[in-house]
Amino acid sequence: ETGVTQTPRHLVMGMTNKKSLKCEQHLGHNAMYWYKQSAKKPLELMFVYSLEERVENNSVPSRFSPECPNSSHLFLHLHTLQPEDSALYLCASSQEKLAPLNTGELFFGEGSRLTVL
């Protein structure tokens, strides 16, 4: 296993369901991110974790709940979502929090395509 791995790749859920997205990085990085990618919109940064501590929460609704149990794993817990939450959710990692600005090196997973019915 190399890079950043996300599961599941596709998820369909009802508005009353509870599900979780999982991300695992095998790069030894210290920072992990959740991004939301919607059609015709810029990537939206949702959460940033640095050394397992949440350092950024960009006004994301509470129906999205992140969890970072260790530096290699990141979860996004989902509950009572809305249809407008349907999107591609991308996990990324970097050596440290400012690395994307210093080097541009932000390593992305393939994403989890979420559809909320």
Add this chain to the structure above:
Amino acid sequence: AQSVTQPDIHITVSEGASLELRCNYSYGATPYLFWYVQSPGQGLQLLLKYFSGDTLVQGIKGFEAEFKRSQSSFNLRKPSVHWSDAADYFCALGSYNTDKLIFGTGTRLQVFP
């Protein structure tokens, strides 16, 4: 406000033709600029970056980009496109004010044989 604009939503070129994808930015200081590529079903991958110095930067896969401060632009170019270049391309700006990467909306490149 800091922002990145990619004016072209969708571009179609023939294989072997040259390519230029446009990116304009708004930033009060010297920008750190990046181009990422997202192939179908994949995450984003860094193509190239500009921090300072030479305004023409080389990246992977034969891509290059030129920083033009007077035009607030950072356009991506490739002299001869291959079918495997079909993907979504994102320009991004590094903002130390917010410690974030600010992404554009992306340009989808389609390549015809």
